Amino acid sequence: MELNLNVWKRGNQRAVHKPLLLLYALSQYQKGHDRFFSYKEIDEPLKDLLIEFGPYRKSHHPEYPFWRLQNDGIWELKNHEHAQPRSSNTDAKKSELLKYDVAGGLTQIEFDAIVSNQDKMARAIGELLEQFFPETIHDDIVDALDIQEYLNKPHKRDPNFRQKVLTAYGYKCAICGFDCRLGHASIGLEAAHIKWHQSKGPSTVDNGIAMCALHHKAFDRGVFTITYDLKLSVS
Template sequence: MARDEIIEAFDRMRVWQRGDRRAVHKPLLVLYALSRVLDGDTAMVDWNVAEGRLKELLDEFGPDGSSQTRHHPFWHLKTDGLWQLDGPAEMLSRPAGATPTLTELRENHVRGGFPPALREALSRDPVLLATLARRIVDAHFPESIRDDVLAVAGLPTDLAETLPSGEQSRRRDPSFREKVLLAYQHRCGVCGHDLRLGHQTVGLEAAHIKWFQAKGPDVVPNGIALCSLHHKVFDLGAFTVLPETYQIVFSQHLNGNHETTDRFLAYQGAGLILPQAREYFPRPAFLDWHRKEVFKNPARE
């Protein structure tokens, strides 16, 4: 396959989707597989080796509970022409939809990996590998956590910007940030951070509630003004905002030393600092999406 054909093949990778639900199983598996190639390990990987890494990636960056189906991409990626499997013939002859159980994959030591021609192409062209990794994170994760996804997957975070990502086929509204910051009077909706240097706002960002990568619109009711720290932990699922009361609720998975957690948890149960006009209030449907698809349950009381 030519370089452009490989990029197009990865862009066509089918990602399971039902309504607004987020599925990043295949993207995370591909990132893990790319990291193996980058490390010079081009052999197919036993499911017993891959399982722990995929569970870690899904626990960190997937919707709540998504690691329970961590074996699905290992089996189904072959239907995209990007993956091959090795194992007992009676298993591999099953229809594509007949997903093996975790136990079957473990006990039969099923192995998976990129087909040989693709592995060779990626091994000799690190720029191509970097291009694919960057396009995948750009298409499925917000900018605030992309480097975290790459790092946990085992890829360098300084991957060069190369070809346009799939995300760029949908144009962003360049005025989204300024509209959101104006609605929130240029202060963080959680902690009230409003630092300025001259006329420049410092460390304040417009966070999408429903991610742009999940087709969340660039409209003010889908945005919250957050300081860079609260933006990042919001995108990681450390806290969410209840649609009925606009109360801030933190995840039980958030931890650190007493001083750090006390600083965060001071806002537990507090109300979001709301925009200056009701028409800009966060839309409940977007907050509900964030609670279901990003927030790391269980919540603190």
């Protein structure tokens, strides 16, 4: 059985809360964790992941994916029967999750299918990374979680995308103007997708922007975004 990862794709939104929860759980399973995690133990590390790899927010809510992932049929909770919902919603408040020591984990079926098989688990981790996170931050996530992953490299892409975008931008970083060449080869310049490749942004020149490696990474980490009229918006 495969994790059904497509359920959380909504337009261009970076819906990374559930993928980060799953990546965290899988990373712990790789280290021998049993099926259930108490909310108390997951709150802090998941919050750190949301801050580091999620979209910019004033406050972070690791309790949302912890509760809502059960709707996707691959995650189940226990001790949650008495947890009171937030007034505005059907999911429980963080204080209730802590009060009743609510625990969550992959369903027995998913756990048996994935966790018993190291190779399958590494593939599931690779798939989560590929579907929900830009390539430039895969290594950062792998380092942060200390996980073994299997990534399907190289990606299928328009092989001319980089060349076309760099040409359109005159071989300069659109942010800082960096241009470094060695002979005819351009060094440290990359073609970034304005709308993420992972959220089905096309590999076409009008969806591309030339950036130096540093700005490309900052962009993919959500430090700034590009609006449709090509203005910078810094978070």
